[in-house]
Amino acid sequence: MNIILKATAITLLLFATITLNAQVTKQEKQILKELYKATNGDKWIHKWDFSKKVATWHGVIVENNHVVEIDLHHNGLEGTIPSSLGDLSRLRVLNLAFNKLTGPIPISLVQLHYLEKLKLEMNSLSGLLPSSFKKARNLRELTLFNNGLEGVIPEGIGEASQLRILNLSSNYFKGELPKAIEDLSELESLELFGNTLSGTIVADLGRLRNLKELVLSYNRFEGNLPESTASLSQLKLVQLQGNNFGSIRALLNLRAESLAIFDSDDSFLNIKFGSDMPSQTRMANTKFEDVED
Structure with a gap:
């Protein structure tokens, strides 16, 4: 049993190490910076330190060198959601709920093939829902x-x-x-x-x-x-x-x-x-x- 527990612990440690050391492309990092700027990141509750790896940034999960999750709920975001988030091709979860976001929901978000969860509740978003969800099959x-x-x-x-x-x-x-x-x-x-x-x-x-x-x-x-x-x-x-x-x-x-x-x-x-x-x-x-x- 001890051997099994030790092997499990090593596996989890290895996974955590790989995750923290994961790199993302310059394009995806730039998209995250655009989100930070567009939503007044300097006033966020949990800010991002651009000098550190993306995988260490609050609410960001990286797998296989791609951003797969952004969870910034209750984090003091103000401003608009940049449409460039739709270029995070492997994004599965986007949670920007309970903030002070304004403006429309970018159509590009519902064109993300892998997106499973889109949580934008408790903001001040306006405008129309996208007319097509045919790419939002997941x-x-x-x-x-x-x-x-x-x-x-x-x-x-x-x-x-x-x-x-x-x-x-x-x-x-x-x-x-x-x-x-x-x-x-x-x-x-x-x-x-x-x-x-x-x-x-x-x-x-x-x-x-x-x-x-x-x-x-x-x-x-x-x-x-x-x-x-x-x-x-x-x-x-x-x-x-x-x-x-x-x-x-x-x-x-x-x-x-x-x-x-x-x-x-x-x-x-x-x-x-x-x-x-x-x-x-x-x-x-x-x-x-x-x-x-």
């Missing part, structure tokens, strides 16, 4: 809540076929929920709280077989909730209150054994699913959290 998490984003949610969102988490809450999105949402078959969490989305939901929500969290509260949805929603047996959290739904009685047939929270404007369904009065919304509970998996 994107699993897109969290943009509490920004100033506007316009419609594009049909192109359905091209991000591996999405597990989509949180666009507390922005200014308007128009109908795109039908292409139904193409996100891996989706586990759909959170759209507090926008001005409207119209009848035509997407077949029943196709989201893995969905555990459905948060549509405080929008302007009308018509009847799709009947197929009742087939979502994995649901744990449902919040539909604050809309203009004609009926959500399709959920009378909901058989979700793990359902823990159910909020709606239908008092009968609230009682049926164990809630006779609306609880705090999902966004009210998680507004200031930043929990990493």
